Amino acid sequence: MKPGPAAGHGASRHGIAPVLRRVRAVVFDTDGVIIDSAGIHAVAWKRAFDACLRERASGSAARPFDPDDDYRTYVDGKSRFDGALAFLDSRGLGRPQGEPGDPPGTGSVWAVAAAKDAKFDEWLREHRVEAWPGTVQLLHALRLEQVSCAAVSASRHARDLLSMSGVAELFHVIVDGNDAARLRLPGKPDPALFLEAARRLGTPPCATAVAEDAVSGTEAARRGGFAVVIGVERSARGAATARLERHGADMVVGDLSELLTPAGPAAGPRTAGPRAVEPG
Incomplete structure:
Protein backbone atom coordinates (compact mmCIF):
# COMPACT_ATOMS: atom_id res chain seq x y z
CA MET A 1 0.00 0.00 0.00
CA LYS A 2 1.31 3.44 -0.92
CA PRO A 3 0.79 6.50 1.26
CA GLY A 4 -1.72 9.04 0.09
CA PRO A 5 -3.50 12.23 1.08
CA ALA A 6 -4.62 12.47 4.69
CA ALA A 7 -8.20 13.51 4.09
CA GLY A 8 -11.24 11.78 2.70
CA HIS A 9 -10.73 8.17 3.75
CA GLY A 10 -14.26 7.53 5.00
CA ALA A 11 -12.99 6.29 8.36
CA SER A 12 -16.40 6.79 9.96
CA ARG A 13 -17.48 3.49 8.37
CA HIS A 14 -15.03 1.56 10.52
CA GLY A 15 -14.80 0.51 14.14
CA ILE A 16 -11.64 -0.51 15.96
CA ALA A 17 -10.35 -4.01 16.71
CA PRO A 18 -11.02 -5.49 20.18
CA VAL A 19 -7.34 -5.17 21.13
CA LEU A 20 -7.70 -1.37 21.02
CA ARG A 21 -10.98 -1.34 22.92
CA ARG A 22 -8.97 -2.34 25.98
CA VAL A 23 -7.03 0.96 26.04
CA ARG A 24 -7.82 4.63 26.60
CA ALA A 25 -5.03 6.02 24.40
CA VAL A 26 -2.68 5.11 21.58
CA VAL A 27 0.81 6.52 21.07
CA PHE A 28 2.05 6.40 17.46
CA ASP A 29 5.63 6.59 16.29
CA THR A 30 5.83 9.15 13.49
CA ASP A 31 8.33 8.10 10.81
CA GLY A 32 7.16 4.94 9.06
CA VAL A 33 3.99 4.55 11.14
CA ILE A 34 2.08 7.80 10.59
CA ILE A 35 3.92 9.25 7.60
CA ASP A 36 6.04 7.78 4.85
CA SER A 37 9.26 9.46 5.91
CA ALA A 38 11.46 6.61 7.18
CA HIS A 127 9.26 17.31 -2.03
CA ARG A 128 6.13 16.60 -0.02
CA VAL A 129 5.55 13.88 2.50
CA GLU A 130 2.29 11.98 2.85
CA ALA A 131 0.50 10.06 5.57
CA TRP A 132 -0.23 6.35 5.34
CA PRO A 133 -3.94 6.04 4.48
CA GLY A 134 -4.52 3.11 6.84
CA THR A 135 -3.08 5.08 9.74
CA VAL A 136 -5.31 8.05 8.95
CA GLN A 137 -8.35 5.79 8.84
CA LEU A 138 -7.45 4.33 12.22
CA LEU A 139 -6.91 7.79 13.71
CA HIS A 140 -10.39 8.86 12.64
CA ALA A 141 -11.91 5.66 14.02
CA LEU A 142 -10.10 6.12 17.34
CA ARG A 143 -11.39 9.68 17.58
CA LEU A 144 -14.95 8.44 17.11
CA GLU A 145 -14.36 5.94 19.93
CA GLN A 146 -12.95 8.75 22.12
CA VAL A 147 -9.53 7.11 22.33
CA SER A 148 -6.85 9.78 22.78
CA CYS A 149 -3.88 9.77 20.37
CA ALA A 150 -0.30 11.03 20.55
CA ALA A 151 2.48 11.22 17.98
CA VAL A 152 6.05 10.63 19.12
CA SER A 153 9.34 11.05 17.29
CA ALA A 154 13.02 11.46 18.07
CA SER A 155 13.22 13.79 15.05
CA ARG A 156 13.05 17.57 15.43
CA HIS A 157 11.21 17.62 12.07
CA ALA A 158 8.19 15.68 13.33
CA ARG A 159 5.78 18.59 13.90
CA ASP A 160 6.53 20.06 10.48
CA LEU A 161 6.12 16.67 8.80
CA LEU A 162 2.81 16.00 10.54
CA SER A 163 1.54 19.44 9.51
CA MET A 164 2.75 19.02 5.93
CA SER A 165 0.94 15.69 5.64
CA GLY A 166 -2.28 17.15 7.05
CA VAL A 167 -2.63 14.96 10.14
CA ALA A 168 -1.30 17.10 13.00
CA GLU A 169 -4.82 18.03 14.10
CA LEU A 170 -5.69 14.36 14.65
CA PHE A 171 -3.38 14.17 17.68
CA HIS A 172 -4.08 15.43 21.17
CA VAL A 173 -0.34 15.43 21.93
CA ILE A 174 2.90 15.58 19.91
CA VAL A 175 6.28 14.85 21.51
CA ASP A 176 9.24 15.38 19.17
CA GLY A 177 13.00 15.68 19.16
CA ASN A 178 12.85 19.31 20.25
CA ASP A 179 10.88 18.29 23.34
CA ALA A 180 13.31 15.46 24.02
CA ALA A 181 16.28 17.85 23.89
CA ARG A 182 14.58 20.45 26.09
CA LEU A 183 13.50 17.86 28.68
CA ARG A 184 16.74 15.87 28.31
CA LEU A 185 14.83 12.69 27.59
CA PRO A 186 16.97 9.68 26.63
CA GLY A 187 16.27 8.10 23.26
CA LYS A 188 14.82 4.70 22.46
CA PRO A 189 15.06 1.92 23.58
CA ASP A 190 14.55 3.95 26.75
CA PRO A 191 10.76 4.47 27.12
CA ALA A 192 11.06 8.16 28.12
CA LEU A 193 9.47 9.59 24.94
CA PHE A 194 6.48 7.25 25.17
CA LEU A 195 6.08 7.85 28.89
CA GLU A 196 6.10 11.62 28.34
CA ALA A 197 3.39 11.27 25.70
CA ALA A 198 1.26 9.14 28.04
CA ARG A 199 1.80 11.65 30.85
CA ARG A 200 0.58 14.50 28.64
CA LEU A 201 -2.43 12.46 27.56
CA GLY A 202 -3.24 11.75 31.19
CA THR A 203 -3.32 7.97 30.70
CA PRO A 204 -1.07 5.46 32.47
CA PRO A 205 1.03 3.09 30.32
CA CYS A 206 -1.14 0.17 31.48
CA ALA A 207 -4.10 1.80 29.68
CA THR A 208 -2.14 2.91 26.59
CA ALA A 209 -1.11 1.14 23.36
CA VAL A 210 1.96 1.94 21.25
CA ALA A 211 2.34 1.52 17.46
CA GLU A 212 5.96 1.28 16.28
CA ASP A 213 7.93 0.13 13.22
CA ALA A 214 11.41 0.14 14.82
CA VAL A 215 12.77 -2.55 17.13
CA SER A 216 14.20 0.15 19.40
CA GLY A 217 10.65 1.48 19.71
CA THR A 218 8.92 -1.81 20.42
CA GLU A 219 11.56 -2.55 23.04
CA ALA A 220 11.04 0.91 24.56
CA ALA A 221 7.29 0.37 24.76
CA ARG A 222 7.73 -3.01 26.41
CA ARG A 223 10.18 -1.56 28.93
CA GLY A 224 7.68 1.20 29.67
CA GLY A 225 4.96 -1.27 30.63
CA PHE A 226 2.50 -0.27 27.90
CA ALA A 227 -0.66 -2.35 27.60
CA VAL A 228 -0.33 -3.31 23.92
CA VAL A 229 2.71 -2.99 21.65
CA ILE A 230 1.83 -3.07 17.95
CA GLY A 231 4.64 -3.61 15.49
CA VAL A 232 4.19 -2.17 12.00
CA GLU A 233 6.05 -4.07 9.28
CA ARG A 234 6.50 -1.89 6.19
CA SER A 235 9.09 -3.93 4.28
CA ALA A 236 7.82 -5.83 1.25
CA ARG A 237 9.32 -9.14 2.37
CA GLY A 238 8.27 -8.99 6.00
CA ALA A 239 11.92 -9.08 7.00
CA ALA A 240 11.42 -7.20 10.29
CA THR A 241 8.44 -9.15 11.67
CA ALA A 242 10.45 -11.63 13.75
CA ARG A 243 12.71 -8.89 15.11
CA LEU A 244 9.74 -6.74 16.12
CA GLU A 245 8.25 -9.72 17.95
CA ARG A 246 11.53 -10.56 19.70
CA HIS A 247 11.86 -6.97 20.85
CA GLY A 248 8.46 -6.73 22.46
CA ALA A 249 5.67 -6.47 19.89
CA ASP A 250 2.49 -8.23 21.01
CA MET A 251 1.34 -8.30 17.40
CA VAL A 252 2.67 -7.24 14.01
CA VAL A 253 0.55 -5.76 11.21
CA GLY A 254 1.49 -4.81 7.68
CA ASP A 255 -0.70 -1.71 7.88
CA LEU A 256 -2.69 -0.13 10.70
CA SER A 257 -5.88 -0.53 8.67
CA GLU A 258 -5.73 -4.16 9.88
CA LEU A 259 -6.89 -2.80 13.25
CA LEU A 260 -10.12 -1.49 11.75
CA THR A 261 -13.35 -3.47 11.68
CA PRO A 262 -14.75 -4.79 9.46
CA ALA A 263 -12.09 -3.62 6.98
CA GLY A 264 -9.22 -5.73 8.33
CA PRO A 265 -8.29 -9.08 6.77
CA ALA A 266 -10.23 -12.08 8.03
CA ALA A 267 -7.17 -13.59 9.67
CA GLY A 268 -6.60 -10.45 11.75
CA PRO A 269 -3.23 -9.18 12.96
CA ARG A 270 -0.36 -11.60 13.39
CA THR A 271 0.04 -12.23 17.11
CA ALA A 272 3.45 -12.81 18.66
CA GLY A 273 4.18 -15.67 21.01
CA PRO A 274 5.45 -15.29 24.58
CA ARG A 275 7.23 -11.99 25.16
CA ALA A 276 10.99 -12.38 24.91
CA VAL A 277 12.77 -9.04 24.68
CA GLU A 278 16.41 -9.33 23.75
CA PRO A 279 18.86 -7.16 25.69
CA GLY A 280 19.51 -3.79 24.07
Missing part, protein backbone atom coordinates in the same frame (compact mmCIF):
# COMPACT_ATOMS: atom_id res chain seq x y z
CA GLY A 39 12.90 6.07 3.69
CA ILE A 40 13.74 9.77 3.42
CA HIS A 41 15.62 9.64 6.71
CA ALA A 42 17.46 6.53 5.51
CA VAL A 43 18.61 8.22 2.28
CA ALA A 44 19.75 11.31 4.19
CA TRP A 45 21.70 9.12 6.59
CA LYS A 46 23.27 7.22 3.70
CA ARG A 47 24.60 10.42 2.13
CA ALA A 48 26.04 11.62 5.42
CA PHE A 49 27.55 8.27 6.42
CA ASP A 50 28.94 7.41 2.99
CA ALA A 51 30.84 10.72 2.91
CA CYS A 52 32.35 9.83 6.29
CA LEU A 53 33.18 6.30 5.19
CA ARG A 54 34.96 7.54 2.05
CA GLU A 55 37.13 9.86 4.11
CA ARG A 56 37.73 7.86 7.26
CA ALA A 57 37.32 4.12 6.63
CA SER A 58 39.22 1.40 4.80
CA GLY A 59 38.77 -2.26 3.96
CA SER A 60 35.46 -3.87 4.88
CA ALA A 61 34.61 -0.97 7.20
CA ALA A 62 34.39 1.29 4.14
CA ARG A 63 31.43 -0.55 2.58
CA PRO A 64 28.54 1.87 1.94
CA PHE A 65 25.76 2.38 4.45
CA ASP A 66 22.83 0.05 3.73
CA PRO A 67 19.63 2.16 3.86
CA ASP A 68 17.61 -0.91 4.80
CA ASP A 69 19.59 -3.17 7.13
CA ASP A 70 22.00 -0.60 8.61
CA TYR A 71 19.22 1.93 9.00
CA ARG A 72 16.98 -0.49 10.90
CA THR A 73 19.84 -1.82 13.01
CA TYR A 74 21.61 1.36 14.05
CA VAL A 75 19.55 4.52 13.57
CA ASP A 76 15.83 3.81 13.16
CA GLY A 77 13.87 5.35 16.04
CA LYS A 78 16.90 6.94 17.69
CA SER A 79 17.96 10.56 18.07
CA ARG A 80 20.35 11.94 15.45
CA PHE A 81 23.32 11.81 17.80
CA ASP A 82 22.59 8.31 19.13
CA GLY A 83 22.03 6.98 15.60
CA ALA A 84 25.23 8.53 14.26
CA LEU A 85 27.24 7.24 17.22
CA ALA A 86 25.85 3.70 16.95
CA PHE A 87 26.63 3.35 13.25
CA LEU A 88 30.10 4.93 13.41
CA ASP A 89 31.00 2.67 16.33
CA SER A 90 29.81 -0.36 14.36
CA ARG A 91 32.42 0.43 11.70
CA GLY A 92 35.17 1.19 14.20
CA LEU A 93 35.14 4.89 13.36
CA GLY A 94 35.52 6.32 16.84
CA ARG A 95 34.95 10.03 16.27
CA PRO A 96 35.04 12.76 18.92
CA GLN A 97 31.54 13.64 20.07
CA GLY A 98 31.91 17.32 19.21
CA GLU A 99 29.18 19.82 20.06
CA PRO A 100 25.51 20.14 18.99
CA GLY A 101 26.41 23.28 17.02
CA ASP A 102 29.07 21.58 14.87
CA PRO A 103 28.58 22.35 11.15
CA PRO A 104 27.87 19.46 8.74
CA GLY A 105 30.93 17.35 8.11
CA THR A 106 32.78 14.20 9.16
CA GLY A 107 35.04 15.41 11.98
CA SER A 108 32.74 14.57 14.90
CA VAL A 109 29.62 12.60 15.70
CA TRP A 110 27.61 15.82 15.90
CA ALA A 111 29.04 16.95 12.52
CA VAL A 112 27.85 13.73 10.86
CA ALA A 113 24.44 14.14 12.51
CA ALA A 114 24.32 17.72 11.21
CA ALA A 115 25.21 16.52 7.71
CA LYS A 116 22.27 14.11 7.82
CA ASP A 117 19.97 16.90 8.96
CA ALA A 118 21.13 19.18 6.15
CA LYS A 119 20.40 16.46 3.57
CA PHE A 120 16.95 15.90 5.08
CA ASP A 121 16.18 19.64 5.05
CA GLU A 122 17.26 19.78 1.41
CA TRP A 123 14.85 16.99 0.50
CA LEU A 124 11.96 18.65 2.33
CA ARG A 125 12.40 21.87 0.38
CA GLU A 126 11.80 20.03 -2.88
Whole structure:
Protein backbone atom coordinates (compact mmCIF):
# COMPACT_ATOMS: atom_id res chain seq x y z
CA MET A 1 0.00 0.00 0.00
CA LYS A 2 1.31 3.44 -0.92
CA PRO A 3 0.79 6.50 1.26
CA GLY A 4 -1.72 9.04 0.09
CA PRO A 5 -3.50 12.23 1.08
CA ALA A 6 -4.62 12.47 4.69
CA ALA A 7 -8.20 13.51 4.09
CA GLY A 8 -11.24 11.78 2.70
CA HIS A 9 -10.73 8.17 3.75
CA GLY A 10 -14.26 7.53 5.00
CA ALA A 11 -12.99 6.29 8.36
CA SER A 12 -16.40 6.79 9.96
CA ARG A 13 -17.48 3.49 8.37
CA HIS A 14 -15.03 1.56 10.52
CA GLY A 15 -14.80 0.51 14.14
CA ILE A 16 -11.64 -0.51 15.96
CA ALA A 17 -10.35 -4.01 16.71
CA PRO A 18 -11.02 -5.49 20.18
CA VAL A 19 -7.34 -5.17 21.13
CA LEU A 20 -7.70 -1.37 21.02
CA ARG A 21 -10.98 -1.34 22.92
CA ARG A 22 -8.97 -2.34 25.98
CA VAL A 23 -7.03 0.96 26.04
CA ARG A 24 -7.82 4.63 26.60
CA ALA A 25 -5.03 6.02 24.40
CA VAL A 26 -2.68 5.11 21.58
CA VAL A 27 0.81 6.52 21.07
CA PHE A 28 2.05 6.40 17.46
CA ASP A 29 5.63 6.59 16.29
CA THR A 30 5.83 9.15 13.49
CA ASP A 31 8.33 8.10 10.81
CA GLY A 32 7.16 4.94 9.06
CA VAL A 33 3.99 4.55 11.14
CA ILE A 34 2.08 7.80 10.59
CA ILE A 35 3.92 9.25 7.60
CA ASP A 36 6.04 7.78 4.85
CA SER A 37 9.26 9.46 5.91
CA ALA A 38 11.46 6.61 7.18
CA GLY A 39 12.90 6.07 3.69
CA ILE A 40 13.74 9.77 3.42
CA HIS A 41 15.62 9.64 6.71
CA ALA A 42 17.46 6.53 5.51
CA VAL A 43 18.61 8.22 2.28
CA ALA A 44 19.75 11.31 4.19
CA TRP A 45 21.70 9.12 6.59
CA LYS A 46 23.27 7.22 3.70
CA ARG A 47 24.60 10.42 2.13
CA ALA A 48 26.04 11.62 5.42
CA PHE A 49 27.55 8.27 6.42
CA ASP A 50 28.94 7.41 2.99
CA ALA A 51 30.84 10.72 2.91
CA CYS A 52 32.35 9.83 6.29
CA LEU A 53 33.18 6.30 5.19
CA ARG A 54 34.96 7.54 2.05
CA GLU A 55 37.13 9.86 4.11
CA ARG A 56 37.73 7.86 7.26
CA ALA A 57 37.32 4.12 6.63
CA SER A 58 39.22 1.40 4.80
CA GLY A 59 38.77 -2.26 3.96
CA SER A 60 35.46 -3.87 4.88
CA ALA A 61 34.61 -0.97 7.20
CA ALA A 62 34.39 1.29 4.14
CA ARG A 63 31.43 -0.55 2.58
CA PRO A 64 28.54 1.87 1.94
CA PHE A 65 25.76 2.38 4.45
CA ASP A 66 22.83 0.05 3.73
CA PRO A 67 19.63 2.16 3.86
CA ASP A 68 17.61 -0.91 4.80
CA ASP A 69 19.59 -3.17 7.13
CA ASP A 70 22.00 -0.60 8.61
CA TYR A 71 19.22 1.93 9.00
CA ARG A 72 16.98 -0.49 10.90
CA THR A 73 19.84 -1.82 13.01
CA TYR A 74 21.61 1.36 14.05
CA VAL A 75 19.55 4.52 13.57
CA ASP A 76 15.83 3.81 13.16
CA GLY A 77 13.87 5.35 16.04
CA LYS A 78 16.90 6.94 17.69
CA SER A 79 17.96 10.56 18.07
CA ARG A 80 20.35 11.94 15.45
CA PHE A 81 23.32 11.81 17.80
CA ASP A 82 22.59 8.31 19.13
CA GLY A 83 22.03 6.98 15.60
CA ALA A 84 25.23 8.53 14.26
CA LEU A 85 27.24 7.24 17.22
CA ALA A 86 25.85 3.70 16.95
CA PHE A 87 26.63 3.35 13.25
CA LEU A 88 30.10 4.93 13.41
CA ASP A 89 31.00 2.67 16.33
CA SER A 90 29.81 -0.36 14.36
CA ARG A 91 32.42 0.43 11.70
CA GLY A 92 35.17 1.19 14.20
CA LEU A 93 35.14 4.89 13.36
CA GLY A 94 35.52 6.32 16.84
CA ARG A 95 34.95 10.03 16.27
CA PRO A 96 35.04 12.76 18.92
CA GLN A 97 31.54 13.64 20.07
CA GLY A 98 31.91 17.32 19.21
CA GLU A 99 29.18 19.82 20.06
CA PRO A 100 25.51 20.14 18.99
CA GLY A 101 26.41 23.28 17.02
CA ASP A 102 29.07 21.58 14.87
CA PRO A 103 28.58 22.35 11.15
CA PRO A 104 27.87 19.46 8.74
CA GLY A 105 30.93 17.35 8.11
CA THR A 106 32.78 14.20 9.16
CA GLY A 107 35.04 15.41 11.98
CA SER A 108 32.74 14.57 14.90
CA VAL A 109 29.62 12.60 15.70
CA TRP A 110 27.61 15.82 15.90
CA ALA A 111 29.04 16.95 12.52
CA VAL A 112 27.85 13.73 10.86
CA ALA A 113 24.44 14.14 12.51
CA ALA A 114 24.32 17.72 11.21
CA ALA A 115 25.21 16.52 7.71
CA LYS A 116 22.27 14.11 7.82
CA ASP A 117 19.97 16.90 8.96
CA ALA A 118 21.13 19.18 6.15
CA LYS A 119 20.40 16.46 3.57
CA PHE A 120 16.95 15.90 5.08
CA ASP A 121 16.18 19.64 5.05
CA GLU A 122 17.26 19.78 1.41
CA TRP A 123 14.85 16.99 0.50
CA LEU A 124 11.96 18.65 2.33
CA ARG A 125 12.40 21.87 0.38
CA GLU A 126 11.80 20.03 -2.88
CA HIS A 127 9.26 17.31 -2.03
CA ARG A 128 6.13 16.60 -0.02
CA VAL A 129 5.55 13.88 2.50
CA GLU A 130 2.29 11.98 2.85
CA ALA A 131 0.50 10.06 5.57
CA TRP A 132 -0.23 6.35 5.34
CA PRO A 133 -3.94 6.04 4.48
CA GLY A 134 -4.52 3.11 6.84
CA THR A 135 -3.08 5.08 9.74
CA VAL A 136 -5.31 8.05 8.95
CA GLN A 137 -8.35 5.79 8.84
CA LEU A 138 -7.45 4.33 12.22
CA LEU A 139 -6.91 7.79 13.71
CA HIS A 140 -10.39 8.86 12.64
CA ALA A 141 -11.91 5.66 14.02
CA LEU A 142 -10.10 6.12 17.34
CA ARG A 143 -11.39 9.68 17.58
CA LEU A 144 -14.95 8.44 17.11
CA GLU A 145 -14.36 5.94 19.93
CA GLN A 146 -12.95 8.75 22.12
CA VAL A 147 -9.53 7.11 22.33
CA SER A 148 -6.85 9.78 22.78
CA CYS A 149 -3.88 9.77 20.37
CA ALA A 150 -0.30 11.03 20.55
CA ALA A 151 2.48 11.22 17.98
CA VAL A 152 6.05 10.63 19.12
CA SER A 153 9.34 11.05 17.29
CA ALA A 154 13.02 11.46 18.07
CA SER A 155 13.22 13.79 15.05
CA ARG A 156 13.05 17.57 15.43
CA HIS A 157 11.21 17.62 12.07
CA ALA A 158 8.19 15.68 13.33
CA ARG A 159 5.78 18.59 13.90
CA ASP A 160 6.53 20.06 10.48
CA LEU A 161 6.12 16.67 8.80
CA LEU A 162 2.81 16.00 10.54
CA SER A 163 1.54 19.44 9.51
CA MET A 164 2.75 19.02 5.93
CA SER A 165 0.94 15.69 5.64
CA GLY A 166 -2.28 17.15 7.05
CA VAL A 167 -2.63 14.96 10.14
CA ALA A 168 -1.30 17.10 13.00
CA GLU A 169 -4.82 18.03 14.10
CA LEU A 170 -5.69 14.36 14.65
CA PHE A 171 -3.38 14.17 17.68
CA HIS A 172 -4.08 15.43 21.17
CA VAL A 173 -0.34 15.43 21.93
CA ILE A 174 2.90 15.58 19.91
CA VAL A 175 6.28 14.85 21.51
CA ASP A 176 9.24 15.38 19.17
CA GLY A 177 13.00 15.68 19.16
CA ASN A 178 12.85 19.31 20.25
CA ASP A 179 10.88 18.29 23.34
CA ALA A 180 13.31 15.46 24.02
CA ALA A 181 16.28 17.85 23.89
CA ARG A 182 14.58 20.45 26.09
CA LEU A 183 13.50 17.86 28.68
CA ARG A 184 16.74 15.87 28.31
CA LEU A 185 14.83 12.69 27.59
CA PRO A 186 16.97 9.68 26.63
CA GLY A 187 16.27 8.10 23.26
CA LYS A 188 14.82 4.70 22.46
CA PRO A 189 15.06 1.92 23.58
CA ASP A 190 14.55 3.95 26.75
CA PRO A 191 10.76 4.47 27.12
CA ALA A 192 11.06 8.16 28.12
CA LEU A 193 9.47 9.59 24.94
CA PHE A 194 6.48 7.25 25.17
CA LEU A 195 6.08 7.85 28.89
CA GLU A 196 6.10 11.62 28.34
CA ALA A 197 3.39 11.27 25.70
CA ALA A 198 1.26 9.14 28.04
CA ARG A 199 1.80 11.65 30.85
CA ARG A 200 0.58 14.50 28.64
CA LEU A 201 -2.43 12.46 27.56
CA GLY A 202 -3.24 11.75 31.19
CA THR A 203 -3.32 7.97 30.70
CA PRO A 204 -1.07 5.46 32.47
CA PRO A 205 1.03 3.09 30.32
CA CYS A 206 -1.14 0.17 31.48
CA ALA A 207 -4.10 1.80 29.68
CA THR A 208 -2.14 2.91 26.59
CA ALA A 209 -1.11 1.14 23.36
CA VAL A 210 1.96 1.94 21.25
CA ALA A 211 2.34 1.52 17.46
CA GLU A 212 5.96 1.28 16.28
CA ASP A 213 7.93 0.13 13.22
CA ALA A 214 11.41 0.14 14.82
CA VAL A 215 12.77 -2.55 17.13
CA SER A 216 14.20 0.15 19.40
CA GLY A 217 10.65 1.48 19.71
CA THR A 218 8.92 -1.81 20.42
CA GLU A 219 11.56 -2.55 23.04
CA ALA A 220 11.04 0.91 24.56
CA ALA A 221 7.29 0.37 24.76
CA ARG A 222 7.73 -3.01 26.41
CA ARG A 223 10.18 -1.56 28.93
CA GLY A 224 7.68 1.20 29.67
CA GLY A 225 4.96 -1.27 30.63
CA PHE A 226 2.50 -0.27 27.90
CA ALA A 227 -0.66 -2.35 27.60
CA VAL A 228 -0.33 -3.31 23.92
CA VAL A 229 2.71 -2.99 21.65
CA ILE A 230 1.83 -3.07 17.95
CA GLY A 231 4.64 -3.61 15.49
CA VAL A 232 4.19 -2.17 12.00
CA GLU A 233 6.05 -4.07 9.28
CA ARG A 234 6.50 -1.89 6.19
CA SER A 235 9.09 -3.93 4.28
CA ALA A 236 7.82 -5.83 1.25
CA ARG A 237 9.32 -9.14 2.37
CA GLY A 238 8.27 -8.99 6.00
CA ALA A 239 11.92 -9.08 7.00
CA ALA A 240 11.42 -7.20 10.29
CA THR A 241 8.44 -9.15 11.67
CA ALA A 242 10.45 -11.63 13.75
CA ARG A 243 12.71 -8.89 15.11
CA LEU A 244 9.74 -6.74 16.12
CA GLU A 245 8.25 -9.72 17.95
CA ARG A 246 11.53 -10.56 19.70
CA HIS A 247 11.86 -6.97 20.85
CA GLY A 248 8.46 -6.73 22.46
CA ALA A 249 5.67 -6.47 19.89
CA ASP A 250 2.49 -8.23 21.01
CA MET A 251 1.34 -8.30 17.40
CA VAL A 252 2.67 -7.24 14.01
CA VAL A 253 0.55 -5.76 11.21
CA GLY A 254 1.49 -4.81 7.68
CA ASP A 255 -0.70 -1.71 7.88
CA LEU A 256 -2.69 -0.13 10.70
CA SER A 257 -5.88 -0.53 8.67
CA GLU A 258 -5.73 -4.16 9.88
CA LEU A 259 -6.89 -2.80 13.25
CA LEU A 260 -10.12 -1.49 11.75
CA THR A 261 -13.35 -3.47 11.68
CA PRO A 262 -14.75 -4.79 9.46
CA ALA A 263 -12.09 -3.62 6.98
CA GLY A 264 -9.22 -5.73 8.33
CA PRO A 265 -8.29 -9.08 6.77
CA ALA A 266 -10.23 -12.08 8.03
CA ALA A 267 -7.17 -13.59 9.67
CA GLY A 268 -6.60 -10.45 11.75
CA PRO A 269 -3.23 -9.18 12.96
CA ARG A 270 -0.36 -11.60 13.39
CA THR A 271 0.04 -12.23 17.11
CA ALA A 272 3.45 -12.81 18.66
CA GLY A 273 4.18 -15.67 21.01
CA PRO A 274 5.45 -15.29 24.58
CA ARG A 275 7.23 -11.99 25.16
CA ALA A 276 10.99 -12.38 24.91
CA VAL A 277 12.77 -9.04 24.68
CA GLU A 278 16.41 -9.33 23.75
CA PRO A 279 18.86 -7.16 25.69
CA GLY A 280 19.51 -3.79 24.07
